[in-house]
Amino acid sequence: MAPLNMVFGSVLRKNIIFNNAEVLYKRVNLVNAYSMYGPQFVEPVYKKDKQESMYESGEIENILHVPVKAARVDATCSVFHDELVRKFTNLVMRDGRKILARELIEEAFEKIKRIQLQRYHSTEDPEKKTSVLTDPLKIFHAALANSKPVLQLTPIKRGGVTYQVPVPITDKRSQFLAMKWIILAAKDKDPKVHFPEKLAWELVDAAGNQGKVVKKKQDLHRQCEANRAYAHYRWS
Amino acid sequence: MRLNCNLKIPARVPQKEPVPFKEILPLRLKETVSGKGDKTSDVACLHEMSIMFACFKNNEFNQELCSKEISSFQNCYKDFQNKKNIKKRQEQKGILIPGEKNLTHKQLNTLLRRFPPQ
Numbered sequence: 001m002a003p004l005n006m007v008f009g010s011v012l013r014k015n016i017i018f019n020n021a022e023v024l025y026k027r028v029n030l031v032n033a034y035s036m037y038g039p040q041f042v043e044p045v046y047k048k049d050k051q052e053s054m055y056e057s058g059e060i061e062n063i064l065h066v067p068v069k070a071a072r073v074d075a076t077c078s079v080f081h082d083e084l085v086r087k088f089t090n091l092v093m094r095d096g097r098k099i100l101a102r103e104l105i106e107e108a109f110e111k112i113k114r115i116q117l118q119r120y121h122s123t124e125d126p127e128k129k130t131s132v133l134t135d136p137l138k139i140f141h142a143a144l145a146n147s148k149p150v151l152q153l154t155p156i157k158r159g160g161v162t163y164q165v166p167v168p169i170t171d172k173r174s175q176f177l178a179m180k181w182i183i184l185a186a187k188d189k190d191p192k193v194h195f196p197e198k199l200a201w202e203l204v205d206a207a208g209n210q211g212k213v214v215k216k217k218q219d220l221h222r223q224c225e226a227n228r229a230y231a232h233y234r235w236s
Numbered sequence: 237m238r239l240n241c242n243l244k245i246p247a248r249v250p251q252k253e254p255v256p257f258k259e260i261l262p263l264r265l266k267e268t269v270s271g272k273g274d275k276t277s278d279v280a281c282l283h284e285m286s287i288m289f290a291c292f293k294n295n296e297f298n299q300e301l302c303s304k305e306i307s308s309f310q311n312c313y314k315d316f317q318n319k320k321n322i323k324k325r326q327e328q329k330g331i332l333i334p335g336e337k338n339l340t341h342k343q344l345n346t347l348l349r350r351f352p353p354q
Contacts, residue, residue: 150288150299150306168281168313209300218297225289225297234278 037069044071047081082137084144084175091179104196109136111200133207143206147178147213151224156233165233166224178213185212267352271341280316284309 042063045051054060074086085105093101116134123129133139152173153164169177186199205211288309291302299306323340326333330342339347 146299150309151285166285168285168309170313170317171310221292221297225292228286228289231282231285232279 038067041067041069044068044075046071046075046077048077084141085137087175088140088179088182091176091183104199107194107196108199108203109140111197112136112139112204115200115204136203139203139207143182143203143213144175144178146209147181147206147217148174149177149217149220150174151221152177153220153223153227156230158233163230163233164223164227165230166227167231167234178217181213181216182206185216188212265353267348269341269344269348281309281312284312 045054045063051060075081089098089101089105092104113134113136116132116136116139120129120132120134123132133142149169151166152169154167155162156165157163182199182202185202186195189195189198202211202213206213284305288302288305291305292299295301327340327342330340330346332339332343332346336343
């Protein structure tokens with residue numbers, strides 16, 4: 001690390017005062033030390049609509065003549081690709097059996113479609129009929145959004161007593177917790193029931209802002225609220 | 237019998253006023269500052285959190301009715317983290333920013349190195 005700092009130092013010493021932080025970010029490219037790509041490489045944009053929007057906004061000019069990292073094997077411009085579903089599949093996967101995990105999720109989506117179509121046809125009021133979501137992807141997104149917690153409890157030791165302290169969490173962490181809870185809720189089932197079926201029901205319930213996962217999130221929030229007096233204890 | 241009597245070592249004399257001054261450390265400021273007392277606390281957004289909790293309690297933990305409070309809390313935390321990251325990076329390099337009021341010890345040291353105390 002020392003020689004790197006020296007190099008940075010020698011480069012930076014010429015103009016060590018920057019006007020603001022943005023300029024600082026542009027000049028100093030922080031790179032993972034063992035990355036196979038240099039700091040000039042940018043992440044690939046593999047979605048067509050994203051590319052088009054970049055062309056429209058003129059943002060593409062920044063990366064048009066810059067080397068691009070190789071796209072990952074699961075990065076595809078297919079209309080069926082969804083970033084959150086991809087992540088969820090990876091969390092469902094056990095022992096690297098990705099094909100199985102993907103099949104399970106596809107089956108769950110099919111089940112969601114069936115459940116929602118049944119609901120759609122059973123509702124007679126035409127106004128209510130339009131409000132029934134039948135797109136499993138939309139249901140999935142709604143379910144995730146409804147099960148994302150805002151806070152978390154962390155144990156912090158103060159004077160020999162461990163307090164459960166409510167702390168804010170990042171968006172990524174709350175997304176992970178939501179996915180984990182949904183999967184755990186789906187796994188907590190009768191052995192005769194298949195995982196995709198239970199998963200479908202959990203997702204439909206969570207999309208309707210009810211069910212096990214949403215209750216778990218609300219319980220966590222309740223606990224955080226009860227422990228709000230400890231909120232000023234944090235790593236310090 | 238006491239030892240002193242035989243050896244004729246004088247007993248400790250009482251200190252006479254004025255006490256002569258002895259300079260143990262040089263009597264001027266160092267050219268650097270240490271970063272020992274430079275620990276910032278990790279606590280942020282307490283006010284936003286309490287507002288959010290109040291809203292939660294009023295609406296029986298229904299998040300839809302508290303979306304404004306939640307988003308303000310999340311934005312506050314995001315802001316705090318961004319600032320912390322930027323500060324950390326600057327701290328590592330000791331880069332100075334004009335108009336900055338709270339300098340870190342590394343920033344202070346670069347400043348002191350540029351303009352050493354006379």
